[in-house]
Amino acid sequence: MNSIPFFNTEIDLVSDVIFGHVSALLLGAAAIFFLSYKKKWGILWDWMRTTDHLKIGMMYLAASFVFFLRGGLDAMFVRLQLAFPNAEFWVFQGEKYNQMMTTHGTTMIFFVATPLLIGLMNVAVPLQIGARDLAFPFLNSLSFWLFICGGALINISYLLGGSPEAAWTSYSPLAIGGYSNNTGNNFYALGLQVAGIGTIMTAINFIVTIVKRRAPGMTYMRMPLFTWGSLVAVILILLAFPALGAAVLLLMFDNIFATEFFAGGSGNPLLWQHLFWIFGHPEVYIIVLPVFGLFSDIISTFSKKPVFGYLSMVIALALITFLSFMVWVHHMFTVGYGATVNAIFAISTMLIAVPTGIKVFNWLFTMRGGRIRFPTAMLFSVGFIPTFVIGGVTGVMVAMVAADYQYHDSYFVVGHFHYVMVGGTIMGAFAGIYYWMPKMFGFLLNEKLGNIHFWTFLIGFHLTFFPMHFMGLNGMPRRVYTYLPEDGLFGLNFVSTIGAFIMAASVLLFLYNIWYSYNTQPNEAGGDPWNGRTLEWTIASPAPSDRWKRLPVINHREPLWESKKAGKTALEYAEHEERHVEEHASSLPVIISAALFIAAFGFVFEVFSIAIAGLAITFGIMIYRSLTFDKNVEWSGEDSEDGQGKGGSIHG
């Protein structure tokens, strides 16, 4: 086999890797040509330096959609390889198959689901609570660029010596000691470390924003449910992601510095599983709780009714948050901790079905007796409910320990979590994008194409994932690249592959819809295209850059709806714009992230001079930022008479 040496590894010159390099080069060249031809470099630079939450939110959505296409492509390779018994699709057997399914899982969880929701939070949360921006705009930009760098690290791994291939859970000892591609495992550890730091900073940012930056009168019990879902999700991020950070730090030590934390003989492979799932199970709720809130908002808007049982919705969110830290061992039932441990974690897992059930019934009761409309956002919300219930019920099934010994590591589990994650997070993200599109761009997406998009996605989704339950029950294991004709799995797998193609077509149709709507839809959706109820619909679409010059005064849970009922045209606003700090756009987040990218690159290939240089630049820029901080902020607004206005004047 031909290969060229690259640091401590080799790049194999085989068709798929060459294809990857060529397509990366062509896409890069096309992007450079487009930017130069259309003279867009200046705009790109402005966007890269922006600290505006709306722009960062849009970049999050765009970037995670790019990763979504990458992860989707991996999924298509997987489905093609599994379409027929004993199939040999291109190169995707054995290690290459493992690389595909690992990259698919890692990308979809860390670089699609999580940032899609962070993108929606960035777009909507400050508008929903009447905050001018996040509490730390600079940090927000840095979080975004760290996410990009982490995603880039995972994605270039295929081109530079091989992707991680120990699955997205990266269990040891498979992931250490040369049992799988070491470069890939390093990419996994470093990519997640860099992106994880960014995600933790996002969590800090959102908690401070929601706690400290709500408009006057916006009490906790008046916050829209999307904001509530986001708040509990970022609390989970804050407490769960550091465990992942510690886990991948130890993984990095095992692979680069020859320690044996997780090694089979001397170390403790189960330690990895605990650390990973103490992060990993809350992660599931991190990517579904904001969506729960979002669906509550959408269903209420399009049923023309307030959310049924608002308080119980909030309590249910809090309960799920609390319980989610007490269930991680249900991923490890087959380890053999014995009946007592397994029973405790089985019960705590099943308990989560209670608050989730409360939410499902509240959604149904919100619709009951309402004047329901079905634009695409509502279709996705209504389609989500039965889909998620199926995922929830199979979840309770796998929570039963005795039965789980059968389900464990089979396609049943694959079917289960795709129902929850695709049926929850991805459908939620689509709903959110349809819903808030006017707030971002000022136009609505085409509803006809949206309808086709929804139905093809829903049908494709169920065709793809429903048969997986039966594959699992018929004995098909996860993460194995083929099966035999006599296994009787061909029909189910073939249907699943057809479904995957329908979903892929549906996603492409969605992209076409954005392009089509951009060209044809009038740019005059208006501030309130959906007859909305919450604060974000009181400002113009797209949201102007100096939104909330004077903060709104909130005296009701649905301020816009109340003012509509009272026949008023506008909300009340604070008497003057109180003093607050505004920070200039900054290129430092991009530079810091690039430096950390260099450092991570050095660690991956174990070239420590590069790694240390990258870290030195990172800390150097942080010092530079501290030294220039005073020049980079500006005062806005006026002092209130007593010099002690709410929140603002204490800055100085």
Place this chain on the structure above:
Amino acid sequence: MAEQKSASQIKSWTEPDDRLGMWLFIAAESVVFLCLIATFLVSSKSTLNGPDAAELLELPPILIPSFLLLSSSWTFHLAEKRMEHRNISNTMLWLSITLSFALVFLGFEIYEFFEYAKEGYTLSESPFLASFYVLVGTHGAHVLFGSVWMGLLLWHLYTKRTIWTNWKRIRAFGLYWHFVDVVWVFIFTLVYILGSQGVY
């Protein structure tokens, strides 16, 4: 403007957003240290051919740096109090003392690590040694980071930036520094005291 406000008001200038952000950062850091402490406890018996905790660790040499590090929380508190009274030169004095305590602590730790390495007790020798180095080293990295931060604070105070930015810097750093000390209390107890007494 800020500079004209009376000294009694300086407390109200505390940037509440920064403080809350710092508290949350500490929550995240606590999880990291909890995971590393758990790793240490889990790995403490996997000594392979290397030394175990009782063989490796001795209490007396760690007492001085521990005393200095814990004292530095107090000296920093004094610096903060001086700052409250706008006594910048005394603030700088106490901050310098805090910094020197931190540097001495770091010196002891680096010396300790070198001594162990000289005896061949390196990172890859056993999971116990690895978990010891990673836990104590991560804390040491935090002390180093805090020391650089203190150097930066001294520079800010020396160049007389606006008082409100310096004040919020000091307040944010204070939370971090006290946290680093609290972590040392746990490491000192769990690793050094229990370890040297042969509990593991």
